[in-house]
Amino acid sequence: MELQLALDLVDIPGAKEIVNEVADYIDIVEIGTPIVINEGLRAVKELKEAFPSLRVLADLKIMDAGGYEVMKASEAGASIITVLGVSDDSTIRGAVEEARKQNTKVMVDMINVKDIEQRAKEIDQMGVDYICVHSGYDHQAAGISSFEDLLTIKRVVNRAKTAIAGGIKLSTLPQVIAAGPDLVIVGGGITGQDDKRAAASQMKQLVSQV
Numbered sequence: 234m235e236l237q238l239a240l241d242l243v244d245i246p247g248a249k250e251i252v253n254e255v256a257d258y259i260d261i262v263e264i265g266t267p268i269v270i271n272e273g274l275r276a277v278k279e280l281k282e283a284f285p286s287l288r289v290l291a292d293l294k295i296m297d298a299g300g301y302e303v304m305k306a307s308e309a310g311a312s313i314i315t316v317l318g319v320s321d322d323s324t325i326r327g328a329v330e331e332a333r334k335q336n337t338k339v340m341v342d343m344i345n346v347k348d349i350e351q352r353a354k355e356i357d358q359m360g361v362d363y364i365c366v367h368s369g370y371d372h373q374a375a376g377i378s379s380f381e382d383l384l385t386i387k388r389v390v391n392r393a394k395t396a397i398a399g400g401i402k403l404s405t406l407p408q409v410i411a412a413g414p415d416l417v418i419v420g421g422g423i424t425g426q427d428d429k430r431a432a433a434s435q436m437k438q439l440v441s442q443v
């Protein structure tokens with residue numbers, strides 16, 4: 234099981250500062266959607282250059298033009314790029330085709346997918362690398378968690394790796410780990426702590442036991 238750090242509410246220097254603190258304990262660093270909106274793919278490029286041994290995920294949440302956008306993120310240094318599960322099949326297939334050419338990977342974010350079971354089965358057949366259940370900020374504010382969705386995808390996904398994101402904290406991590414995702418994505422559960430290094434270290438210790 235791997236740990237991904239999601240960076241959302243910082244600029245490029247702030248992102249580098251946090252990764253400096255926690256790099257020993259994370260497998261993947263995510264350049265979150267808000268950073269991409271503020272700073273563009275330059276953020277992906279700069280983080281990859283600063284931390285070449287880490288995989289960088291570009292959380293573009295692609296909804297259209299999958300092939301083109303995966304190409305641009307891959308060229309910037311991303312190893313994994315996100316596409317939305319609510320997108321048209323052609324967008325997801327285009328993203329997968331381009332990722333294969335670029336030797337990068339596609340993660341499908343299931344945020345706002347209504348029928349998780351049915352859509353996860355369909356997407357799993359499209360050759361994507363990860364299927365991620367996700368309770369985004371707005372759902373978290375409404376008290377919605379994606380834990381039940383994780384159990385669903387664990388049951389029906391056979392080919393892709395499974396991942397979960399959205400409001401995961403040290404206190405909820407053991408329950409998440411027990412469900413057996415391949416990848417756990419944590420943002421505020423690390424970046425919102427006074428001692429980020431300690432939080433990342435404790436989380437890495439837990440996910441590494443599996």
Ligand SMILES: O=C([C@H](O)CO)[C@H](O)[C@H](O)COP(=O)(O)O
Nearest residue numbers: 239266369399400401419420421
């Ligand atoms: O994808 C995310 C969100 O939609 C903002 O772009 C976050 O990276 C994801 O939710 C993980 O962050 P936390 O919820 O703070 O753990």
